[in-house]
Amino acid sequence: MSxxxxxxxxxxxxxxxxxxxxxxxxxxxxxxxxxxxxxxxxHLVDDLAEILLANHGVKKVLKRGxxxxxxxxxxxxxxELHAEAxxxxxxxxx
Amino acid sequence: MxxxxxxxxxxxxxxxxxxxxxxxxxxxxxxxxxxIAREKLRPVAEDVAKQIETVLAAKAxxxxxxxxxxxxxxxxxxxxxxxxxxxxxxxxxxxGIGDGLPVIxxxxxxxxxxxxxxxxxxxxxxxxxxxxxxxxTVEHIAINAVMAGCKPEAMxxxxxxxxxxxxxxxxxxxxxxxxxxxxxxxxxxxxxAKRVGVNAGTNCLGPGTHANIGIGRALRLMxxxxxxxxxxxxxxxxxGQPGKFSMICAENExxxxxxxxxxxxxxxxxxxxxxxVGFSGTLNMNTHSKEPEDILRxxxxxxxxxxxxxxxxxxxxxxIFAPEHANILSAAGYSxxxxxxxxxxxxxxxxxxxxxxxxxxxxxxRKSELGVITADTLLPITTEVNRIGVICAGGPGTHxxxxxxxxxxxxxxxxxxxxx
Numbered sequence: 001m002s003x004x005x006x007x008x009x010x011x012x013x014x015x016x017x018x019x020x021x022x023x024x025x026x027x028x029x030x031x032x033x034x035x036x037x038x039x040x041x042x043h044l045v046d047d048l049a050e051i052l053l054a055n056h057g058v059k060k061v062l063k064r065g066x067x068x069x070x071x072x073x074x075x076x077x078x079x080e081l082h083a084e085a086x087x088x089x090x091x092x093x094x
Numbered sequence: 095m096x097x098x099x100x101x102x103x104x105x106x107x108x109x110x111x112x113x114x115x116x117x118x119x120x121x122x123x124x125x126x127x128x129x130i131a132r133e134k135l136r137p138v139a140e141d142v143a144k145q146i147e148t149v150l151a152a153k154a155x156x157x158x159x160x161x162x163x164x165x166x167x168x169x170x171x172x173x174x175x176x177x178x179x180x181x182x183x184x185x186x187x188x189x190g191i192g193d194g195l196p197v198i199x200x201x202x203x204x205x206x207x208x209x210x211x212x213x214x215x216x217x218x219x220x221x222x223x224x225x226x227x228x229x230x231t232v233e234h235i236a237i238n239a240v241m242a243g244c245k246p247e248a249m250x251x252x253x254x255x256x257x258x259x260x261x262x263x264x265x266x267x268x269x270x271x272x273x274x275x276x277x278x279x280x281x282x283x284x285x286x287a288k289r290v291g292v293n294a295g296t297n298c299l300g301p302g303t304h305a306n307i308g309i310g311r312a313l314r315l316m317x318x319x320x321x322x323x324x325x326x327x328x329x330x331x332x333x334g335q336p337g338k339f340s341m342i343c344a345e346n347e348x349x350x351x352x353x354x355x356x357x358x359x360x361x362x363x364x365x366x367x368x369x370x371v372g373f374s375g376t377l378n379m380n381t382h383s384k385e386p387e388d389i390l391r392x393x394x395x396x397x398x399x400x401x402x403x404x405x406x407x408x409x410x411x412x413x414i415f416a417p418e419h420a421n422i423l424s425a426a427g428y429s430x431x432x433x434x435x436x437x438x439x440x441x442x443x444x445x446x447x448x449x450x451x452x453x454x455x456x457x458x459x460r461k462s463e464l465g466v467i468t469a470d471t472l473l474p475i476t477t478e479v480n481r482i483g484v485i486c487a488g489g490p491g492t493h494x495x496x497x498x499x500x501x502x503x504x505x506x507x508x509x510x511x512x513x514x
Contacts, residue, residue, distance in 0.1 A: 022153025
């Protein structure tokens with residue numbers, strides 16, 4: 001088969017790569033939520049907050065949100081959760 | 095970590111990788127999660143709580159993954175491919191490159207010719223395109239332009255297009271990854287339209303004009319090959335729409351009675367520009383009326399539909415006025431600002447027309463803008479009158495077009511450089 005050389009039209013991800021990390025136990029940890037405003041996610045956050053506090057030893061839950069699903073949360077939300085939470089949970093999908 | 099509905103696992107994993115966190119822990123809820131009755135959510139939450147504990151502990155045991163600095167701009171890689179367009183087409187399909195249609199092979203010689211359409215260096219980074227945030231260098235733009243069949247004269251227009259869609263307010267990430275039929279529309283203003291041959295007249299949104307199809311297709315190829323919006327993976331459109339192949343036109347500056355969009359957006363008269371719009375379809379509005387108020391009332395009726403994204407989130411609707419309609423309005427003394435005000439007034443929609451669930455999210459989403467919203471509230475289609483987009487394009491005929499916005503996107507205008 002005859003071959004030719006072409007330029008690759010693709011350009012891969014450019015972001016710096018870093019690890020998400022983990023926590024061995026939720027005991028005594030602060031868990032932050034960013035409600036993505038999709039239907040039912042607010043209820044899931046409410047239920048998870050109760051369950052994590054009652055049954056998983058979580059010390060504190062911070063519930064934060066954003067205006068609509070497809071735009072980022074305000075920068076202040078990220079700053080606060082970065083400073084105060086051990087784990088931050090958000091949602092994806094429907 | 096992220097809680098992901100099962101149908102969106104590929105998006106969740108791809109997005110985490112693209113944003114530089116490939117080992118992001120995920121937990122899952124059944125899809126469609128939003129349809130589960132409130133009283134049945136508790137067992138789901140109990141399961142998710144267990145998943146959270148388990149995956150975070152597993153991640154802690156596994157330890158940190160290797161980290162790496164952000165990728166710097168680099169010249170495009172070279173590929174060895176079959177010298178046969180049918181075999182190349184099959185190879186591109188297998189590798190998920192392109193839009194599904196055959197392409198012109200971007201040989202180094204063709205790319206070099208395309209780069210003659212700009213004085214910029216090939217490795218200049220114009221933008222990172224979401225959701226994969228690949229770097230769009232001038233060279234990568236040229237490669238995709240070759241594949242789409244563009245001419246070198248289109249290069250500076252394509253560069254401005256890429257720069258515009260990467261603006262934060264455009265929300266390319268949302269446009270590309272949404273389940274909505276969101277696509278990207280380019281409106282070209284000023285001398286570049288005629289220089290490059292962008293059609294502003296008859297069938298300007300249809301086939302047959304080389305520049306319209308080539309430039310629109312090059313943009314889509316970049317959104318796929320650089321932005322990473324692979325259908326079914328990071329592009330999660332429920333159906334999508336044919337405008338995702340190409341959607342570009344010029345303003346009909348010969349026949350418009352109004353100020354052009356470029357000038358309206360602060361670009362000096364005689365300077366070329368392009369305005370990028372995130373939109374979700376087109377609707378033919380055919381009226382033989384010669385009465386300005388009738389025309390505007392009927393168009394507003396077309397805009398005011400209950401499941402519209404523009405109403406629940408305060409979006410950005412557009413009208414492409416046929417020259418005949420625009421000139422009827424102008425002859426009766428209606429400026430573009432007058433037209434926008436009338437469209438705003440006549441398209442006010444009672445919140446009660448919405449489904450209860452959609453009214454709930456409207457109450458939450460537009461609270462800071464509108465205050466308390468009740469069933470009797472007359473909802474404006476967008477957040478301010480001037481966010482209703484109005485241009486004149488097309489040929490003879492009594493057809494204007496309603497272009498509903500994607501919703502969470504703001505149009506962006508950029509000047510287009512002369513090629514030098």
